[in-house]
Amino acid sequence: xxxxxxxxxxxxxxxxxxxxxxxxxxxxxxxxxxxxxxxxxxxxxxxxxxxxxxxxxxxxxxxxxxxxxxxxxxxxxxxxxxxxxxxxxxxxxxxxxxxxxxxxxxxxx
Numbered sequence: 001x002x003x004x005x006x007x008x009x010x011x012x013x014x015x016x017x018x019x020x021x022x023x024x025x026x027x028x029x030x031x032x033x034x035x036x037x038x039x040x041x042x043x044x045x046x047x048x049x050x051x052x053x054x055x056x057x058x059x060x061x062x063x064x065x066x067x068x069x070x071x072x073x074x075x076x077x078x079x080x081x082x083x084x085x086x087x088x089x090x091x092x093x094x095x096x097x098x099x100x101x102x103x104x105x106x107x108x109x
Contacts, residue, residue: 003101004040005059011039014059014098024092027063033096035059041103048103056104061096068092 002015008023025033038057041048048054068090076085 001041001043001101001103003038003042003057003059003103005035006037006039006053007035014101016098016101018098019064020096020098021069021093022096023094024066025063025094025096027094029063029065031063033061033063035061041101043103054104056102058102060099060102062099063094064097065095066092067095 002013004011004013006012007025010023012020012022014020027033036053036058038054038059039050039052041054041057048057050057069092071088071090074087074089076087077083
């Protein structure tokens with residue numbers, strides 16, 4: 001089973017047990033997080049797609065750590081003007097271990 005969630009302006013394909021790096025989340029290490037913006041769920045046979053999100057679907061996770069990504073360099077340059085600016089940036093992230101995927105789909109037998 002897997003799901004596609006949206007958090008921090010990005011979309012992630014997640015399955016139970018996965019660890020993903022997302023934009024920094026509020027909370028401490030060990031806190032539980034819930035992602036409500038579920039775009040798609042699949043159990044291997046049935047695929048449910050939301051418009052844009054699925055009702056009653058959630059993905060539960062646990063914050064395992066916080067950190068900073070590697071540095072990216074931002075360099076501005078204008079030719080023949082002697083204008084150069086160099087700047088670096090390290091983006092904060094949260095490492096989240098995905099737990100349970102709750103699908104809002106009712107299985108009819």
